[in-house]
Amino acid sequence: MVLVSGKEVSNKIKDEIAVEVEKLKKNGRKIPHLAAVLVGEDGASRTYVNAKVKACERVGFGSSLVKLDSNISEADLLVEIEKLNNDTEVDGFIVQLPLPKHIDEQKVTEAIAPEKDVDGFHPVSLGKMLLDIPSFLPATPYGITEMLKHYNIPTEGKHCVVIGRSHIVGSPMSVLMARNSYPGNCTVTLTHSKTQNLAEITKAADILIVAIGKPEFITADMVKEGATVIDVGIHRIEDSSKKSGYRLLGDVNFDEVAPKCAFISPVPGGVGPMTIASLLKNTLLAVQLRD
Numbered sequence: 001m002v003l004v005s006g007k008e009v010s011n012k013i014k015d016e017i018a019v020e021v022e023k024l025k026k027n028g029r030k031i032p033h034l035a036a037v038l039v040g041e042d043g044a045s046r047t048y049v050n051a052k053v054k055a056c057e058r059v060g061f062g063s064s065l066v067k068l069d070s071n072i073s074e075a076d077l078l079v080e081i082e083k084l085n086n087d088t089e090v091d092g093f094i095v096q097l098p099l100p101k102h103i104d105e106q107k108v109t110e111a112i113a114p115e116k117d118v119d120g121f122h123p124v125s126l127g128k129m130l131l132d133i134p135s136f137l138p139a140t141p142y143g144i145t146e147m148l149k150h151y152n153i154p155t156e157g158k159h160c161v162v163i164g165r166s167h168i169v170g171s172p173m174s175v176l177m178a179r180n181s182y183p184g185n186c187t188v189t190l191t192h193s194k195t196q197n198l199a200e201i202t203k204a205a206d207i208l209i210v211a212i213g214k215p216e217f218i219t220a221d222m223v224k225e226g227a228t229v230i231d232v233g234i235h236r237i238e239d240s241s242k243k244s245g246y247r248l249l250g251d252v253n254f255d256e257v258a259p260k261c262a263f264i265s266p267v268p269g270g271v272g273p274m275t276i277a278s279l280l281k282n283t284l285l286a287v288q289l290r291d
């Protein structure tokens with residue numbers, strides 16, 4: 001069994017980006033700048049945003065954090081987004097999801113200028129992905145393709161089963177795995193909560209990508225011997241023995257599934273760091289596409 005270490009791959013990607021930033025500096029060009037919008041005080045969201053800001057520092061990007069009150073109106077949030085769209089210092093920005101219930105996430109996503117949409121959630125970015133036009137790929141699926149590439153995991157002709165059809169993970173993931181490229185050229189089955197006989201389908205998977213949002217849902221009896229398993233889930237489980245007060249679990253029961261796998265990504269240290277690395281790659285791409 002090979003551990004697919006997103007931590008290791010993301011560090012390599014960050015090193016490569018840092019080299020590109022140095023080149024930009026040397027040539028007197030603008031340093032990429034990523035901004036993040038955080039609405040409210042959700043603990044997990046704050047952790048993710050802080051990690052993104054820290055990653056910017058690590059590669060030499062500029063970064064800024066726009067912190068907004070959870071009571072902000074949708075109209076006022078849209079004004080903040082318009083400011084970032086027009087701010088020439090900012091090359092790309094993200095609005096950390098989820099947003100408070102009174103704000104329409106789709107409306108907010110569509111308000112982001114497509115050329116600054118480094119999360120890759122805007123309809124223009126998703127449409128370009130479908131048409132194989134270079135653009136911002138959604139950060140998490142993009143990160144997963146980079147992990148598969150790094151470990152030379154064969155994909156052509158393989159049966160890839162994706163669990164979950166969210167707009168940010170499962171659906172784009174299924175598109176990328178079916179594309180005529182590497183990684184890709186898989187026969188893809190996209191499953192969701194209405195899927196019947198899920199275990200029969202997952203047992204037929206050469207590559208199983210799990211984005212269901214249920215801790216340790218995938219057990220050993222659902223996985224084929226020799227499969228590649230990529231675990232997207234992140235769950236904070238209260239644990240008083242930890243300094244942080246919690247531990248992280250994925251959507252896969254790692255301990256029982258890992259011995260059956262050819263490749264498996266852990267949680268933490270798997271997909272999470274890759275999502276951040278992809279965000280940085282997209283921000284660099286924003287500069288490259290513009291210049």
Ligand code: NAP
Pocket residue numbers: 140163164165166167168169170191192193194195198211212213214232233234235271272273275
């Ligand atoms: P989501 O929007 O909640 O989507 C979950 C998907 O799972 C839905 O499509 C749902 O089907 C499907 N599902 C639910 N129960 C099922 C069942 N019993 N059998 C088959 N499918 C089922 O979640 P998400 O945003 O994609 O995130 C999934 C997980 O990944 C979460 O734990 C999230 O925290 C994590 N995540 C991690 C990263 C990272 O960087 N590592 C990034 C994003 C998300 P329906 O469509 O029918 O409801």
